[in-house]
């Protein structure tokens with residue numbers, strides 16, 4: 454399989470961590486949409502020109518990390534799946550990931566507002582709202598988090614996604630933004646990043 458996208462993308466990183474934890478081998482192509490030559494190559498793989506994409510051996514090319522994670526879980530089967538394929542634990546994990554995805558999407562939206570517009574075209578109230586929504590999303594996740602892992606004793610997709618998203622948001626949040634105050638999520642990130650699957654996919658400047 455070929456995983457397309459750099460690990461600066463938290464959606465790509467969560468797929469890479471999952472594949473490593475599941476023992477699935479992949480070739481990594483860290484294409485970036487903001488580098489013109491790489492953009493053209495990426496467009497041939499994903500018409501949306503975004504990452505991640507997974508070129509599979511048996512299901513064509515999949516785009517969107519949630520779709521890819523579901524494919525991987527079905528590939529390894531119910532014993533190893535990082536999100537159970539059915540049952541109440543699946544709903545619990547999906548509920549946590551709804552918050553986690555929402556929180557990082559708001560963080561990414563603010564990051565793009567800052568990175569893609571000239572400063573005179575910033576609309577600060579909108580950027581402030583995005584930062585607030587992201588902070589509140591992580592705070593809601595913090596309130597739900599158990600220890601040592603998000604749902605208790607075992608690592609699952611809620612942990613992988615939360616850590617990839619938390620690390621992105623912490624690293625990319627402007628210094629003057631309201632601080633993310635989530636000690637359980639910070640401890641979760643430290644615990645997870647002690648594992649090679651997380652540390653080896655962590656962008657070096659984090």
Ligand SMILES: N[C@@H](CCC(=O)N[C@@H](CS)C(=O)NCC(=O)O)C(=O)O
Pocket residue numbers: 461462463464465486502503504505516517518519561
């Ligand atoms: N819902 C998608 C989001 C993917 C996404 O937003 N990727 C970003 C990088 S983190 C991207 O490639 N952005 C470039 C663009 O949209 O132009 C997923 O889960 O894969």
